[in-house]
Amino acid sequence: MSNRSPIIIGAGPAGLTAGLELVSRGVAPRLFEASGHVGGLARTPCVDGWRVDPGGHRFFTRSEAVLDVWRSLLPADQWVAVARRSAMLVDGHHVRYPLIGRDLLTQLGFRSGLYGLGALGWARLRRRTRRRAAPESFRDWGIGEFGRHWYEIFFEGYVRKTWLAEPDDLTSDWANQRIRPIRWRDTDGAAARDVFRYPRLGPGQLWEAAAAALTDNGVALSLNSPVVSLRSGSGGWTVELENGQTASGDAVFSSMPLRVLVEALEPEPPEHIRAAAAALKHRALITVGVALATRHELPFNWVYTPGRDVRVGRIQNYTRWSPHLSPAHWRGTHLGLEYFTNSDGDLWAADDESMARIVEADLRALGIGDAVERIMFVRSPFAYPVYGPDRMDSVALIREYLRTHHPSLRPMGRNGMHHYDNQDHAMLSAMGSVARYFGEDADPWRVNSELRYQESGLLKM
Numbered sequence: 001m002s003n004r005s006p007i008i009i010g011a012g013p014a015g016l017t018a019g020l021e022l023v024s025r026g027v028a029p030r031l032f033e034a035s036g037h038v039g040g041l042a043r044t045p046c047v048d049g050w051r052v053d054p055g056g057h058r059f060f061t062r063s064e065a066v067l068d069v070w071r072s073l074l075p076a077d078q079w080v081a082v083a084r085r086s087a088m089l090v091d092g093h094h095v096r097y098p099l100i101g102r103d104l105l106t107q108l109g110f111r112s113g114l115y116g117l118g119a120l121g122w123a124r125l126r127r128r129t130r131r132r133a134a135p136e137s138f139r140d141w142g143i144g145e146f147g148r149h150w151y152e153i154f155f156e157g158y159v160r161k162t163w164l165a166e167p168d169d170l171t172s173d174w175a176n177q178r179i180r181p182i183r184w185r186d187t188d189g190a191a192a193r194d195v196f197r198y199p200r201l202g203p204g205q206l207w208e209a210a211a212a213a214l215t216d217n218g219v220a221l222s223l224n225s226p227v228v229s230l231r232s233g234s235g236g237w238t239v240e241l242e243n244g245q246t247a248s249g250d251a252v253f254s255s256m257p258l259r260v261l262v263e264a265l266e267p268e269p270p271e272h273i274r275a276a277a278a279a280l281k282h283r284a285l286i287t288v289g290v291a292l293a294t295r296h297e298l299p300f301n302w303v304y305t306p307g308r309d310v311r312v313g314r315i316q317n318y319t320r321w322s323p324h325l326s327p328a329h330w331r332g333t334h335l336g337l338e339y340f341t342n343s344d345g346d347l348w349a350a351d352d353e354s355m356a357r358i359v360e361a362d363l364r365a366l367g368i369g370d371a372v373e374r375i376m377f378v379r380s381p382f383a384y385p386v387y388g389p390d391r392m393d394s395v396a397l398i399r400e401y402l403r404t405h406h407p408s409l410r411p412m413g414r415n416g417m418h419h420y421d422n423q424d425h426a427m428l429s430a431m432g433s434v435a436r437y438f439g440e441d442a443d444p445w446r447v448n449s450e451l452r453y454q455e456s457g458l459l460k461m
């Protein structure tokens, strides 16, 4: 091993990937993780054989390098193939998502279908003849893409519920990447091909394997070790943990939220940089694992619930993700209910008992309110980096400040760069950060910066 001594903050996909990359280049980093587990947002908490995937993590990528890491960590028999099936629950109908033209014209009634088609035609005409504002608001983008009628039915309520903001106040850059256009042709063929891989015990299985590979290679991985301050000096960095212990290194790879990183820097960055960091907001997520005694044959992995009648925003049907997320004997229904909230919201403040009452009310409203056998709460305070209108400028300011004043401090990953990343993006930014550490010409900030929808050309495992 070399005499380099990098420090990694966070044992999520980005931090663990940075660790693996460093080890493969003969460098043993020290890794500090705030929580008691590895995997970050892609962890899989397990109690008595019940596993909760906080997000429903689909594994897909366009990068061979990412695929190689996944394959090297888990043998083929530890992956299951999952057919992607999602729906939106609207007025009691499960409308397949990505939206399919044929369903839109028939499923919500003939009049609604016709009205939707007219509104779409009108929106497309307007889009062709009008100059678009940059950046475009989510609402304008949605109406242009789906027409007002279908936008209002499927996206407005959902976005309000999940982003906790008015669609007019959100930019559309993430939407271009994340929301699929309506499919008008070859729908059955396309659906049949939409199969992805998933670790049989949930995403955390992969990241636990990554952590084991690191410790086998002599990497010190400390759990329950939040980094509370980072001090730069002539010899490199000293990070301080919550318990007062310190560690020193020649570089820091950080996947802690960018805002918190700036707050933790010593000496304090200038006022305008702290103000830019303070403007970066997150949404929190509470995922509630629920086991119901009755078997409900729900033919979807995800169901989006945009309606105001329930507080839940999306439901995972774990039974369809992997049967191994439930104990072997289980024959009922195992769901994951996702509640999106702010860290000062009433849901975030709710204790388990109050949260259980909200969940039970939602299940009743959804018509599946039979005996709840098991309930488990998984809270993620930094689940989504919010894309407000100032995000790009704030991030650019901080990035430039770090580049010029702290070149050996390397932000990476979803919250680390305040970027709406999937696991593979978080991994690629970690790989790029390590490449730069070795003087290579890589720019981790360019990962996941394409504006168009990202799933064409996906590689299969």
Ligand SMILES: Cc1cc2nc3c(=O)[nH]c(=O)nc-3n(C[C@H](O)[C@H](O)[C@H](O)COP(=O)(O)OP(=O)(O)OC[C@H]3O[C@@H](n4cnc5c(N)ncnc54)[C@H](O)[C@@H]3O)c2cc1C
Pocket (backbone or CB within 6 Å): 009, 010, 011, 012, 013, 014, 015, 032, 033, 034, 035, 038, 039, 040, 041, 042, 054, 055, 056, 057, 058, 059, 060, 225, 226, 227, 228, 255, 256, 257, 285, 383, 384, 412, 413, 414, 415, 416, 421, 422, 423, 424, 426
């Ligand atoms: C609802 C939802 C659904 C998702 N679905 C998918 C999907 O289908 N497919 C997909 O690929 N991705 C999906 N993702 C995204 C995926 O979870 C993230 O891209 C990925 O986990 C990001 O990895 P990361 O290491 O950058 O960040 P994180 O996973 O957030 O890990 C960061 C780690 O740093 C730790 N940390 C923070 N602060 C400190 C500190 N001060 N000191 C020490 N440690 C610290 C945290 O505890 C955490 O463990 C989803 C995410 C959500 C929320």
